[in-house]
Amino acid sequence: MSRPTAALLLAALVLPAHAAESITGHATVIDGDTIELTGKRIDLHGIDAPESAQTCETARGTSYRCGQAAATALRGRIGTADVTCEPRGTDARGHVSAVCRVGGEDLAAWMAAHGHALANRHQSQAYLPQERRAWATRRGLWAGTFEEPADWRQARHRAEAAAQAAAD
Template identity: 60%
Template sequence: MRRFVLALALLGCAPCAAETLAGPATVVDGDTLELRGVRVHLYGIDAPEEGQLCETAAGRSYPCGHEATRLLRKRIGEGPVTCEAHKPDAKGRAQATCKVGGEDLSAWLVSQGYALASRSVSTTYVRQEARAWATRKGIWAGTFEPPSDWRHDRLRMEATAAPGVERATR
């Protein structure tokens, strides 16, 4: 029963919103975790996608989406993660503020320069983003396409793919 209530909280059940979900987490990508069978998007941020490439200051491509995922996985390690539910995002995804060792993972990723503050959701992490930009940390050290633009471009390319060409699925 408790698992059901926690899942409802993460899916936006207002009376359940005070519930937390805690335990070991699996990192799905740079801004998504799975805890106890519930997939949770980290609140207020947008990290590069797993297949996304960025460029270093020297102009060399590197898999910045993979790097964001790797860093998040390393930061969490084997420790338990605690997530406080927020209402679902515009896509209906469960989202939460998740912490490990008391540290907000969204704030940490943005401060490392491997996620952007999602201003359409919250301004909570804008200060950390400005600091990462000013010190040229992570993706700010070179050039990159904002993750939302990168996703949009991929969807548009898939929609215009020639007939008979297999399309990627999400």
């Protein structure tokens, strides 16, 4: 076996098949950490944004739809530009997790830096510095109070399960 052939075989064994396949096109924002691109649902790798129905409070205690605010911020940042995503993996639901960029800017980093999303420590430590800066400057979610999106989802699932059990 020649060296180039051996190198290609080794690369195929080490790199996931989708590692080199970037996806580019016009994105539709689903929520603050999810887009649809070329018919594929893509989660922004490394962050967790509030869910669309989730509410938070401002520093003055006024309730607002922080999930919708996060989606609006992401939509505004993308604008009409094409988005390029580099897949990092697929979750149990079949959603692709990817690092997505507009004009070279990492959208997950932007969302965390502006306080519209938290760093997802289970996926990556990459966005902790941006989250810390947003916290220190009280940007976005950090300007008031909020429930972490993962905790909010878990509480909602428990409530739905309890309601279903009561109905049965």
